[in-house]
Amino acid sequence: MITIQKELRNALYEELKDKYEINREEIQFSIPPLRKFGDISTTIPFVIAKKIGEKPFLIGKQLVEKLSGKIPMISDIKIEGGGFLNFILDREKFLDHILKKREKRPEKTGVKVIVEHTSINPNKSAHIGHIRNSSLGDTLAKALVFLGFDVEVQNYLDDTGIQVADVVWGLLEHDGKSIDEILNMENLPVFLWKRYPYYSSQIAGDEKKSESRNLVHKKIEEKEDPYYSVSSYISEVVVKDHINLMERLNIRYDSLVKESDIIELKLFDEAAKLLKDKNIMYLSEDPEKKGCWVINYKGENIEKIVVRSNGTATYIAKDIAYALWKVGLLGKDFYFTKFFEYNDGKIIHMSGFNESDLDLNYGNGDRVFTVIDVRQSYLQKIISEEVIKPLGEKEKEKEYIHFSYEMVALTPGCVEAMGFELSDEEKNKSYIEVSGRKGIAVSGEELIDKLIEKSRGEILKRNPDLSNDAIDSIARDIAIGALRYYMIKFNSNSVISFDFDDALSFEGDTGPYMQYTIVRINSIFRKMGEPVILQSSPDISILGPGEAELYFDILLQISLIEIQLDYAVEKREISSIASHSYQLCQKLNQYYHQYPVISEKNKELKELRIALLILFRENLSLLFGIMGIPVPERM
RNA sequence: GCACCCGUAGCUCAAUGGAUAGAGCAACUGACUUCUAAUCAGUAGGUUGGGCGUUCGAGUCGCUCCGGGUGUACCA
Numbered sequence: 001m002i003t004i005q006k007e008l009r010n011a012l013y014e015e016l017k018d019k020y021e022i023n024r025e026e027i028q029f030s031i032p033p034l035r036k037f038g039d040i041s042t043t044i045p046f047v048i049a050k051k052i053g054e055k056p057f058l059i060g061k062q063l064v065e066k067l068s069g070k071i072p073m074i075s076d077i078k079i080e081g082g083g084f085l086n087f088i089l090d091r092e093k094f095l096d097h098i099l100k101k102r103e104k105r106p107e108k109t110g111v112k113v114i115v116e117h118t119s120i121n122p123n124k125s126a127h128i129g130h131i132r133n134s135s136l137g138d139t140l141a142k143a144l145v146f147l148g149f150d151v152e153v154q155n156y157l158d159d160t161g162i163q164v165a166d167v168v169w170g171l172l173e174h175d176g177k178s179i180d181e182i183l184n185m186e187n188l189p190v191f192l193w194k195r196y197p198y199y200s201s202q203i204a205g206d207e208k209k210s211e212s213r214n215l216v217h218k219k220i221e222e223k224e225d226p227y228y229s230v231s232s233y234i235s236e237v238v239v240k241d242h243i244n245l246m247e248r249l250n251i252r253y254d255s256l257v258k259e260s261d262i263i264e265l266k267l268f269d270e271a272a273k274l275l276k277d278k279n280i281m282y283l284s285e286d287p288e289k290k291g292c293w294v295i296n297y298k299g300e301n302i303e304k305i306v307v308r309s310n311g312t313a314t315y316i317a318k319d320i321a322y323a324l325w326k327v328g329l330l331g332k333d334f335y336f337t338k339f340f341e342y343n344d345g346k347i348i349h350m351s352g353f354n355e356s357d358l359d360l361n362y363g364n365g366d367r368v369f370t371v372i373d374v375r376q377s378y379l380q381k382i383i384s385e386e387v388i389k390p391l392g393e394k395e396k397e398k399e400y401i402h403f404s405y406e407m408v409a410l411t412p413g414c415v416e417a418m419g420f421e422l423s424d425e426e427k428n429k430s431y432i433e434v435s436g437r438k439g440i441a442v443s444g445e446e447l448i449d450k451l452i453e454k455s456r457g458e459i460l461k462r463n464p465d466l467s468n469d470a471i472d473s474i475a476r477d478i479a480i481g482a483l484r485y486y487m488i489k490f491n492s493n494s495v496i497s498f499d500f501d502d503a504l505s506f507e508g509d510t511g512p513y514m515q516y517t518i519v520r521i522n523s524i525f526r527k528m529g530e531p532v533i534l535q536s537s538p539d540i541s542i543l544g545p546g547e548a549e550l551y552f553d554i555l556l557q558i559s560l561i562e563i564q565l566d567y568a569v570e571k572r573e574i575s576s577i578a579s580h581s582y583q584l585c586q587k588l589n590q591y592y593h594q595y596p597v598i599s600e601k602n603k604e605l606k607e608l609r610i611a612l613l614i615l616f617r618e619n620l621s622l623l624f625g626i627m628g629i630p631v632p633e634r635m
Numbered sequence: 636g637c638a639c640c641c642g643u644a645g646c647u648c649a650a651u652g653g654a655u656a657g658a659g660c661a662a663c664u665g666a667c668u669u670c671u672a673a674u675c676a677g678u679a680g681g682u683u684g685g686g687c688g689u690u691c692g693a694g695u696c697g698c699u700c701c702g703g704g705u706g707u708a709c710c711a
Contacts, residue, residue, distance in 0.1 A: 030653085032654075033653095033654055034654075041654090043652090043653060046653075046691075046692085049691080050690090056691065057691095081654050082654090082692085083653095083691075084653075162710080162711055163711080289709075300638060305708090305709055307709090309709060314708095314709070315710080315711045318711095374639080374640070374705070375705060376706090377640090377705090378639085378707060379706095381639095404640095406641085406704090407704095407705085409704095429703090429704095430704090431704090433704095433705095455673095462671075463671095478673090489648080490647090490648070491649085493639095494640090494641070494648080495640090495641075495704075497647085502647065502660085505660075506673050507659080507660080507674090508658080508673090509649090509660090515673085516671080516673050516674075520674085523670065523671060524670045527670065528670080567651065573651085576651080579649060579658090582659095586658085589675070590675070592670080592674080593666095593675045593676085594675090597670060598670050599670075
């Protein structure tokens with residue numbers, strides 16, 4: 001890993017720490033907007049100036065004098081723009097440093113992090129909103145792994161919810177299907193995807209049917225057959241469908257936790273003890289909430305009901321118990337069984353309640369990221385601020401984080417193209433909310449199929465003589481690359497207004513653009529034979545001025561990757577990984593066009609160019625791995 | 636009502652309080668006998684929704700107004 005910024009930060013910190021009250025994180029670096037300013041810059045003089053009420057320029061001047069000649073890899077330091085401290089690289093030393101340190105990875109932190117994502121209701125196949133969730137969660141998890149954390153990926157299954165009861169009711173009561181018929185149905189998740197909106201509308205429009213569904217729900221909870229068996233069967237089949245879809249997108253899980261097990265193991269009773277003990281949960285004195293156990297949400301000064309006056313728990317109770325288990329504060333644990341095995345033997349374990357099952361070391365994270373869309377903010381805030389924070393006080397490292405993101409919506413044009421009628425008012429909206437219940441949603445499978453079809457066409461245009469197998473494999477890679485990139489390129493809190501044209505685009509700011517960059521480098525190496533990277537410090541004076549500028553620009557951008565990943569995790573802004581990767585590719589494509597490799601006669605120059613391509617490929621591949629974007633053989 | 640989010644080029648979006656607000660798409664001009672044109676070079680396109688303030692410095696922070704979205708049940 002190339003990290004010049006780390007060395008710079010340390011040098012500056014050593015110089016400043018005794019003199020000013022400053023911490024390491026305040027020393028931030030960026031690449032100046034214009035190259036004439038220098039290679040790397042920091043605004044630390046402004047920061048210090050503000051603290052001690054001095055002029056930034058004077059502080060900067062002092063720093064220049066003190067630091068000149070002291071930092072390896074830096075040949076000159078300038079103060080500009082009233083206080084920007086601009087460093088000029090000793091390029092020869094920088095390149096030498098890179099060549100020696102490129103294998104180094106961040107050290108293990110010893111901190112356990114749980115990332116919960118996906119968590120789709122197990123009653124039908126997945127839609128694009130779910131794919132945004134999983135793509136963000138997976139990229140987050142992989143960035144954390146890279147940064148040295150011990151990461152567990154969880155997927156939570158709400159198998160006792162009303163949504164599952166809806167489809168059980170639909171199949172058994174409304175359609176009158178027998179158990180055998182249900183067991184023999186082909187592709188049940190997709191059937192339910194199509195059928196669920198119908199069941200849902202039936203229930204919504206009819207009080208009797210609604211009552212009947214409620215009865216089914218109750219019977220499932222009481223484990224009464226055939227309702228219970230059918231409900232379990234549906235959950236299992238649908239979850240496997242989700243797992244297989246996500247596996248196609250390079251997204252995997254370690255553990256599945258079922259809501260029914262939280263109920264079965266009475267985990268909330270355990271949580272309730274803790275909460276009552278600390279007086280976090282108490283009997284409300286509000287006459288309207290007489291007999292209810294509540295938690296005071298200070299943010300809005302509201303008493304949130306956790307246990308109803310009739311003694312039953314509300315939905316938030318299960319979430320509280322689960323959250324406490326995740327951070328390891330509950331004092332009670334699930335048992336686990338093997339649920340699924342991937343092609344390469346990796347296993348997913350699923351929670352259970354039988355003592356005869358496995359006692360595995362899941363849960364108990366030092367940091368917990370719960371990836372759920374912004375509509376859950378209210379609940380998540382109560383959990384993190386009113387439950388985890390006060391209970392986790394003794395254990396300083398416990399951190400419960402709602403990783404929030406906005407929903408995926410559809411453009412009105414997209415909804416109409418799918419065959420729905422829209423009112424005039426709806427037509428003028430900028431987007432229409434996705435609803436699995438109403439059937440206004442683009443299914444994950446459908447989108448992937450469309451992407452594959454489109455990329456197949458593009459491949460055939462360019463490579464008419466490829467075998468069908470090769471085309472299949474490449475089309476799949478491109479489709480996945482396009483989708484994964486599309487799902488993380490937007491800011492977390494902007495609504496994606498989904499449009500097929502946009503999502504199916506393979507030009508410009510897209511996954512395939514980036515894949516193309518790396519494929520072309522591979523193509524060069526395929527033609528000239530796998531190259532060997534330079535070992536010793538090369539003579540860089542043979543690079544012309546224009547080439548040198550771009551060359552080191554690319555290396556500097558690469559050297560920011562680790563800081564970039566850290567930023568993405570700490571600020572919960574996964575899109576920054578995507579945009580940094582994209583910028584890198586833009587620079588490389590520029591370079592590729594101007595400076596040939598194979599035909600270059602000068603041996604040293606050729607070696608230098610090869611070195612850049614190797615370094616670029618190594619680092620971009622790393623980013624691809626984190627984003628789950630595959631590298632196609634050719635394009 | 637209260638809380639949170641959004642408003643930047645025709646469209647979709649970037650910009651970690653920092654230097655001349657950047658990309659892609661669409662439009663227009665140019666580059667394939669060349670390491671793959673899914674690319675590259677260029678032209679055009681902006682009162683960052685309005686106003687006031689804080690700051691050496693504001694698209695970014697604060698206040699306010701306008702427009703849009705979401706959440707806020709003894710439903711899950």
